[in-house]
Amino acid sequence: MKQPSCRISGAPLVNVLDFGQQPLGNGFLLPERFADEYFYPMKTGFCESSMMFQLLEQPALDKMFHEHYAFYSSTSSFMERHFGNFAQQLMKSKFLASPDPFVVELGCNDGIMLKNFVDAGIRHLGIEPSRNVAEVANSLGVRTLSEFFCPDVAEKIVREHGQANAFLAANVMCHIPDISGVVEGIRTLLKPDGVVMFEDPYLGDVVEKISYDQIYDEHVFLFSAHSIRHLFGLHGMELIDVQPQITHGGSMRYILSHAGAHPINESVPTLIAKEATLGLHRQETFDVFRKRVEKSREDLVSLLRGLKLKGKRIAGYGATSKSTTILNYCGIGSETIEYISDTTPIKQGKFTPGMHIPVKSYDAFLNNPPDYAILFAWNHAEEIMTKEKNFMQSGGRWIVHVPKVQVLG
Ligand code: JHZ
Ligand code: SAH
Numbered sequence: 001m002k003q004p005s006c007r008i009s010g011a012p013l014v015n016v017l018d019f020g021q022q023p024l025g026n027g028f029l030l031p032e033r034f035a036d037e038y039f040y041p042m043k044t045g046f047c048e049s050s051m052m053f054q055l056l057e058q059p060a061l062d063k064m065f066h067e068h069y070a071f072y073s074s075t076s077s078f079m080e081r082h083f084g085n086f087a088q089q090l091m092k093s094k095f096l097a098s099p100d101p102f103v104v105e106l107g108c109n110d111g112i113m114l115k116n117f118v119d120a121g122i123r124h125l126g127i128e129p130s131r132n133v134a135e136v137a138n139s140l141g142v143r144t145l146s147e148f149f150c151p152d153v154a155e156k157i158v159r160e161h162g163q164a165n166a167f168l169a170a171n172v173m174c175h176i177p178d179i180s181g182v183v184e185g186i187r188t189l190l191k192p193d194g195v196v197m198f199e200d201p202y203l204g205d206v207v208e209k210i211s212y213d214q215i216y217d218e219h220v221f222l223f224s225a226h227s228i229r230h231l232f233g234l235h236g237m238e239l240i241d242v243q244p245q246i247t248h249g250g251s252m253r254y255i256l257s258h259a260g261a262h263p264i265n266e267s268v269p270t271l272i273a274k275e276a277t278l279g280l281h282r283q284e285t286f287d288v289f290r291k292r293v294e295k296s297r298e299d300l301v302s303l304l305r306g307l308k309l310k311g312k313r314i315a316g317y318g319a320t321s322k323s324t325t326i327l328n329y330c331g332i333g334s335e336t337i338e339y340i341s342d343t344t345p346i347k348q349g350k351f352t353p354g355m356h357i358p359v360k361s362y363d364a365f366l367n368n369p370p371d372y373a374i375l376f377a378w379n380h381a382e383e384i385m386t387k388e389k390n391f392m393q394s395g396g397r398w399i400v401h402v403p404k405v406q407v408l409g
Contacts, residue, residue: 004045004056004057006045006047006049006050006052006054007052007054007177007178007179007180007220007221008047008049008050008052008179008180008227008230008231008234009047009049009050009052011047011048011049011050013045013046013047013054013056014045014046014283015043015044015045015056016044016045016046016283016286016287016289016290017043017044017212017215017286017289017290017293018041018042018043019042019043019044019215019325019328019329020041020042020328020329021039021040021041021042021328022039022040022041022042022216022217022324022325022328022329022354023037023038023039023324023328023353023354024038024059024063024064024217024324024353025064025216025217025218025321025322025324025325025353026064026069026070026071026218026321026324026353027324027353027354028070028319028346028347028350028351028352028353028359029350029351029353030349030350030351031351031356034351034356037353037354038059038063039354040057040058040059040217041056041057042055042057042215042216042217042325043055043056043057044056044215044286046283046286048281048282048283050227050230050231051224051226051227051230051280051281052221052223052227052230052231053203053221053222053223053224053227053286054220054221054222055215055217055219055220055221058177058217058220059217061129061148061177064175064217064218065129065130065148066129066130066131067130067131067132068132068346069130069132069133070344070346070347071109071133071321071344072109072110072133072136072344072346073109073110073112073133074110074111074112075343075344076380076383077383078247078380078382078383079112079247079380080112082245082247083112083113083116083170084116086113086168086170086197086199086253087113087114087116087117087120088116090103090166090168090195090197091116091117091120091122093195095165095166095194095195096122096165096166098165100123101122101123101165101166102123102124102125102161102162102163102164102165102166103117103122103123103124103125103164103165103166103167103168104124104125104126104127104157104164104166104167104168104189105124105125105126105127105167105168105169106127106149106167106168106169106172106173106182106198107127107128107169107170107171107172107175108126108127108128108134108137108142108144109128109130109133109137110133110136110137110140111126111136111137111138111140111142111144113168113170114126114137114142114144115137115140115141115142118140118141118142123161124142124143125143125144125145125157125161126142126143126144126145127144127145127147127148127149127153128144128145128146129146129147129148130146131146132346134146145157148176149176149182149185150178150181150182150185151181151184151185151188153185154184154185154186154188154189155188157189158188158189163189163190163191163194164189164190164191164194165191165194165195166194166195166196166197167186167189167190167194167195167196167197167198168196168197168198169197169198169199170198170199170200171199171200171201171248171251172198172200173198173200173221173223174200174201174219174220174221174222174223175218175219175220176220177220179221179231180231180234180235183231183232183234183235183237184235186237187235187236187237187258190257190258192258192261193257193258193261193262194257194258194261195255195256195257195262196237196254196255196256196257197253197254197255197256198253198254199245199247199251199252199253199254200221200222200223200251200252201214201219201222201248201249201250201251202222202223202224202244202250202251202252203222203223203224203227203280204224204250204252204274204275204278204280205249205250205251206222206250207278207280207285207286207289208250208278208403209249209250209402209403210289210292210293210296210402210403210404211249211250211322211402211403212289212293212296212325212329213320213322213323213325213326213401213402214248214249214322215325216321216322216324216325218321223252223254224252224275224280224281225239225242225252225254225268225271225272225275226272226275226276226280226281228254228256229268229272232256233259236258236259237256237257237258237259238256238257238258238259238260238261238262238264239254239255239256239264239268240255240256240257240262240263240264240265240268241254241255241264241265241267241268242254242255242265242267242268242271243255243267247379248379249378249379249402296401296404296405297329297330299401299404299405300326300330300332300401300405301330301331301332303399303405303407304332304336304374304399305336307371307372308335308336312370312371312372313338313370313371313372314336314337314338314370314371314372314373314374314399315337315338315339315340315341315364315365315369315370315372315373315374316337316339316340316341316357316373316374316376317340317341317365317373317374317375317376317377317384317388317398318340318341318342318375318376318377318380318384319340319341319342319344319347319352319359319376320376320377322376322379323340323352323376324352324353324354326376326401327352327354327355327357328353328354328355331355332355333355333356333357334355334356334357334358337357337374338357338358338370339357339358339359339360339364340352340357340358340359340360340376341359341360341361341362341364341365342359342360342361342362343361343362347359348360348361369391369394369396370396371395371396371397372396372397372398372399372407373391373396373397373398373399374398374399374400374401375398375399375400378400378401378402381400385398392409396409397409
């Protein structure tokens with residue numbers, strides 16, 4: 001096999017963490033597809049030149065994002081509020097103060113964020129290649145183009161709508177392997193005084209909380225302020241602000257503009273200095289991370305094994321993409337986990353990628369609760385714990401693996 005190289009610097013990438021053969025994170029499937037299920041070798045590397053943490057290999061984009069895409073953003077009411085606040089923050093800012101502003105969002109999914117701009121009567125466009133979720137967005141009045149964003153699409157948008165005042169993205173920039181093409185597209189699309197605001201799971205949180213389940217096929221990168229400042233700097237753009245978010249277990253919102261267009265907030269050098277202390281720009285940090293990931297796996301496997309020996313019933317809560325990494329990396333299947341409950345209709349009645357645990361509706365959890373529920377949607381813990389007070393009051397226990405493997409309650 002050709003030596004993998006950094007998608008930004010071209011330098012050779014060294015494997016820092018090997019997860020073995022992994023299926024698609026969102027590849028929920030029916031038994032007739034078990035025999036020809038797709039797997040790929042999931043390894044991660046780090047480039048000290050671009051400071052980018054990345055997968056060595058990623059499946060083809062159309063294997064992951066298509067008309068049966070399983071993740072619908074609006075399954076979380078907390079995230080609906082979060083994106084409502086994100087939209088409000090932009091609407092109140094100087095960036096939309098001009099007459100007839102235009103907002104573009106990459107990976108708008110079912111319209112969770114852009115519907116706020118529809119309500120406010122603001123000109124907008126979503127770019128969403130997964131047709132099923134794009135259709136939901138369109139049905140809500142969110143104008144959505146079903147395409148993969150790239151420099152050509154950026155030019156087409158400028159021709160048809162003019163340049164954008166704001167370019168938004170949430171949990172999508174880290175999915176796109178040709179990230180340099182995306183930044184070039186943004187440069188074409190953005191007005192000279194426009195703003196880019198995007199957020200993604202933050203490498204600092206992943207390393208600190210050992211949340212290695214943020215690593216799966218879709219997440220080709222895990223970003224830091226170091227890597228983002230460097231990447232956009234190569235294209236004449238500047239990181240002007242950073243705002244930590246609690247969403248998805250710890251995310252970072254990056255705010256950028258054309259170089260020199262806006263002042264740089266003090267938050268940027270402060271975070272860069274913090275990251276330097278944590279060593280997020282150095283390969284050796286990931287050698288330590290690997291050992292901690294391996295320990296987390298041992299702890300989880302031994303906890304679950306002990307509970308099964310005691311005859312306890314265990315089910316999963318939230319058939320997340322993240323759980324695909326946990327289950328396949330730890331080798332946990334239906335001998336241990338009876339079922340996983342999930343509110344997303346397209347996942348229900350199917351089986352989890354690779355380990356083939358049945359995914360059931362939320363009713364399965366309510367009507368047949370287990371002794372222990374492993375919280376695969378741990379990033380939504382607050383929302384879920386509030387909803388599931390009864391489970392704990394009737395003696396049910398939660399298992400979480402972040403920031404350490406433990407039983408709650
Ligand atoms: P959740 C996906 O990751 C994939 P996942 C993607 N790569 C990404 O980056 C993030 O989203 C943004 C269910 N649920 O948000 C709904 C309940 O059953 O952790 C979802 O299937 N009951 C684009 O899949 C899943 O859990 C509930 O009460 O890791 C949550 O998935 C709630 C709140 C959720 O993302
Ligand atoms: N922004 C939403 C959705 C995240 S899911 C949220 O935070 O909840 C990621 C979305 O990005 C998917 O719906 C996927 O289809 C889309 N996507 C993947 N590659 C893309 C690309 N090159 N251009 C635009 N969208 C893309």
